[in-house]
Amino acid sequence: MGVENVFFGIIAAAMALGALGVVRTKNIVHAALYLVVVLAGGAAQFILLGQEFVAWVQVLVYIGAVIVLFLFGIMLTRAPMHPKESLDNDLKWPGAVVSLFLAGVLGGLLVKTYHATKVNVVAPIRTNQITNSIFTTYIIPFEVVGVLLLGALIGAVVLARRD
Amino acid sequence: MLLNQFLLLGAFLFCTGIYGVLTRKHTVLVLMSIELMLAAVNINLVAFGAFHNDPTGQVFALFVLTIAAAEVGIGLAIVLLIYRNLHSADLDDVDVMKG
Numbered sequence: 001m002g003v004e005n006v007f008f009g010i011i012a013a014a015m016a017l018g019a020l021g022v023v024r025t026k027n028i029v030h031a032a033l034y035l036v037v038v039l040a041g042g043a044a045q046f047i048l049l050g051q052e053f054v055a056w057v058q059v060l061v062y063i064g065a066v067i068v069l070f071l072f073g074i075m076l077t078r079a080p081m082h083p084k085e086s087l088d089n090d091l092k093w094p095g096a097v098v099s100l101f102l103a104g105v106l107g108g109l110l111v112k113t114y115h116a117t118k119v120n121v122v123a124p125i126r127t128n129q130i131t132n133s134i135f136t137t138y139i140i141p142f143e144v145v146g147v148l149l150l151g152a153l154i155g156a157v158v159l160a161r162r163d
Numbered sequence: 164m165l166l167n168q169f170l171l172l173g174a175f176l177f178c179t180g181i182y183g184v185l186t187r188k189h190t191v192l193v194l195m196s197i198e199l200m201l202a203a204v205n206i207n208l209v210a211f212g213a214f215h216n217d218p219t220g221q222v223f224a225l226f227v228l229t230i231a232a233a234e235v236g237i238g239l240a241i242v243l244l245i246y247r248n249l250h251s252a253d254l255d256d257v258d259v260m261k262g
């Protein structure tokens with residue numbers, strides 16, 4: 001048990017509890033805050049794996065922008081803070097069966113395939129390696145994703161505009 | 164560190180997200196569960212990137228992040244339209260096309 005495994009365990013437990021909070025809490029704003037715990041834990045795991053750039057992008061984009069967008073969505077739809085009726089539909093048991101079945105299949109496959117594979121983080125991957133990769137090998141997907149983002153944001157403005 | 168611990172964490176988050184998508188009634192909560200699933204995929208990509216000591220995993224995680232941001236923007240605009248037209252953001256109320 002190395003010290004990184006201890007950190008992994010603590011962060012993973014926090015992420016698992018946060019994920020269960022997102023799908024089980026009765027207060028919508030609390031769900032958004034639990035999502036912050038999960039995403040911040042994800043960023044911490046990325047740093048543990050020596051992948052710093054995507055960790056900080058996750059903090060900036062997800063926690064900084066997407067969560068704020070969610071909170072705006074909650075406010076604009078006047079979601080009840082203390083709802084009288086349940087936030088869940090009546091598919092609770094079928095949903096649990098489906099997700100447990102998938103968890104069993106995925107878990108079994110992963111344990112069977114990668115039971116002894118180790119990750120050795122020798123050195124963190126530097127940002128210049130990532131930018132070199134983006135702007136040489138993956139330049140076409142990068143441009144496509146940029147155009148997609150532009151289209152999505154213009155579409156969002158057009159959809160949400162009151163006319 | 165074992166590779167499996169990250170992959171199993173990702174699998175757990177993904178299954179939790181599926182449960183949320185299937186059982187939540189409020190549209191914003193369904194979108195949050197989808198974000199949970201995308202975060203799980205990102206953990207897998209980054210774990211394999213670290214395993215191969217290659218920046219490609221991070222590059223694709225960045226693409227997934229971008230798509231997630233676009234999806235949330237469009238999704239919340241659609242939720243806003245639903246709320247404006249039906250005065251409710253519950254998915255159970257969106258049954259105009261139900262046969």
